[in-house]
Amino acid sequence: MSKHIQGIAASSGIAIAKAYRLETPHFVVEKKTVTDVETEIARFDAAVAKAKAELEQIKDHAFQQLGEDKAAIFSAHLLVLSDPELLNPVKDKIAAEQVNAEYALDEVASMFVAMFEAMDNEYMKERAADIRDVTKRVLAHLLGITISNPSLISEEVVIIAEDLTPSDTAQLNRQYVKGFTTDIGGRTSHSAIMARSMEIPAVVGTKAVTAEIENGDLVIIDGLDGRVVVDPSEEELAHYEEKRARFEAQKAEWAKLVHEPTITSDGHHVELAANIGTPDDVKGVLANGAEGIGLYRTEFLYMGRSELPTEEEQFEAYKTVLERMEGKPVVVRTLDIGGDKELPYLELPKEMNPFLGFRAIRLCLEMQDMFRTQLRALLRASVYGNLKIMFPMIATLDEFRQAKAILLEEKEKLVQEGVSVAENIEVGMMVEIPAAAVLADQFAKEVDFFSIGTNDLIQYTMAADRMNERVSYLYQPYNPAILRLIANVIEAAHKEGKWAGMCGEMAGEELAIPILLGLGLDEFSMSATSILRARSQLKKLSKEEAASLKETILSMNTAEEVVAFVKQTFHIE
Numbered sequence: 001m002s003k004h005i006q007g008i009a010a011s012s013g014i015a016i017a018k019a020y021r022l023e024t025p026h027f028v029v030e031k032k033t034v035t036d037v038e039t040e041i042a043r044f045d046a047a048v049a050k051a052k053a054e055l056e057q058i059k060d061h062a063f064q065q066l067g068e069d070k071a072a073i074f075s076a077h078l079l080v081l082s083d084p085e086l087l088n089p090v091k092d093k094i095a096a097e098q099v100n101a102e103y104a105l106d107e108v109a110s111m112f113v114a115m116f117e118a119m120d121n122e123y124m125k126e127r128a129a130d131i132r133d134v135t136k137r138v139l140a141h142l143l144g145i146t147i148s149n150p151s152l153i154s155e156e157v158v159i160i161a162e163d164l165t166p167s168d169t170a171q172l173n174r175q176y177v178k179g180f181t182t183d184i185g186g187r188t189s190h191s192a193i194m195a196r197s198m199e200i201p202a203v204v205g206t207k208a209v210t211a212e213i214e215n216g217d218l219v220i221i222d223g224l225d226g227r228v229v230v231d232p233s234e235e236e237l238a239h240y241e242e243k244r245a246r247f248e249a250q251k252a253e254w255a256k257l258v259h260e261p262t263i264t265s266d267g268h269h270v271e272l273a274a275n276i277g278t279p280d281d282v283k284g285v286l287a288n289g290a291e292g293i294g295l296y297r298t299e300f301l302y303m304g305r306s307e308l309p310t311e312e313e314q315f316e317a318y319k320t321v322l323e324r325m326e327g328k329p330v331v332v333r334t335l336d337i338g339g340d341k342e343l344p345y346l347e348l349p350k351e352m353n354p355f356l357g358f359r360a361i362r363l364c365l366e367m368q369d370m371f372r373t374q375l376r377a378l379l380r381a382s383v384y385g386n387l388k389i390m391f392p393m394i395a396t397l398d399e400f401r402q403a404k405a406i407l408l409e410e411k412e413k414l415v416q417e418g419v420s421v422a423e424n425i426e427v428g429m430m431v432e433i434p435a436a437a438v439l440a441d442q443f444a445k446e447v448d449f450f451s452i453g454t455n456d457l458i459q460y461t462m463a464a465d466r467m468n469e470r471v472s473y474l475y476q477p478y479n480p481a482i483l484r485l486i487a488n489v490i491e492a493a494h495k496e497g498k499w500a501g502m503c504g505e506m507a508g509e510e511l512a513i514p515i516l517l518g519l520g521l522d523e524f525s526m527s528a529t530s531i532l533r534a535r536s537q538l539k540k541l542s543k544e545e546a547a548s549l550k551e552t553i554l555s556m557n558t559a560e561e562v563v564a565f566v567k568q569t570f571h572i573e
Ligand code: PEP
Pocket: 295, 297, 336, 432, 452, 453, 454, 455, 456, 457, 503, 504, 505
């Protein structure tokens, strides 16, 4: 009998191969008394040095196989290994308590891991994984244990692991590793992000695969539906082989659309753009044929470091993106920090409701030095391509006016200094707060464009925290309340001759695309890997036909009704 295990679909595709269990070595750390404290500290230093050398090697490997931003994870690990805040307490403990290095390290690291894990923030929780990963490496050297080396795999396998550390993932050889599945992790864990960029199917967060699967078992990983099948029957195998062939054929079909414009079956053009976080992401944007960048989340420039990025650093990043996009539109969002995205070095007080708190434009209007630095960097970069700037989390007209006034002040200063700045930079805003969506007609008179941020708009409209699983049933993109707000924003923009885009996750969803097309959305911005699928879908849709359903959909009562209607009308499974 086959076994089915459900998890979270982390990277699409189907993999079928023998299981290879990546064992997590179990370290037994005993507390021992040492008399020669100095030798013990030297032993600790030597283990750290060995771990660093190893990490340098893995980093180079990741750089070649996966690119600069994935290799950056290992730079982060190397930073952890050079951080006196971690290393000194270990040495102090060895000296003060006369204990062995293994014990001191294990204790100190566990304290940091517990601290990061307790934080109400996914990004910081991932830092706990980094510390665990680095600690394991040093402990292995101290204990003389060899940790598994997945780069030695030489036959086709799927990897079964409790969790895949970033260093494990970076060592995976794409030629042999066809997919992986883990007990823990979510869609935004490092291993999931890595899997997507390597384009290997993955299912994470199964809670059960290491308990249920033995080395050599035949395993199917269905990264489309988040399912793992162990010891499949003949029929199941045939079913999944067919599903895999269909997916591969579809991918090959989509790939043909890379250089095509996105034109609906009745001849209307819509713009398909990509969301990015770093200049490195532009490669994927171009490879997937995006017509522009609809959201550059600049927060990442500020994260994973200990101080604010300088104007020069930012200028280089923005210039690189604009140049690589060769004149295609690039919408850069100014700093959206706060909420789930913390910057520890700003030392902001902890908030009761971070999503409703001092974040994004609210923070930028108050911390104006930081905001002005970013705007100057953007304005200076503007001559290298087609830059558009938008402000996040705008709730009132006054906020938009203030932000725009600061932008114009900085522009004026640069012009006075003799620095060239592009003339025609469009200035827009994210619509992610219901107040702005309701008042879109007023905003539309003053902005050049809107970009609807459904990730937040849904949580604020439904009053349901997007990170809280217990209220996730309320996170309803297809609730008519949300759809009416979206319709209102698009209509308001068009009345004033402005354009409206969407950069929330909803823009890339197969079910949402016909609805949004019918509502008249001009630009759809999504993760790069969704673009070709969306293009293929849009080419088959008629905008007029989709528009004719607008009133019917907007007058429905529930999200379920909308979903059922759209599935049936557009033959979506
Ligand atoms: C959004 O809120 O929809 C959005 C795109 O912004 P973020 O996900 O970065 O909050």
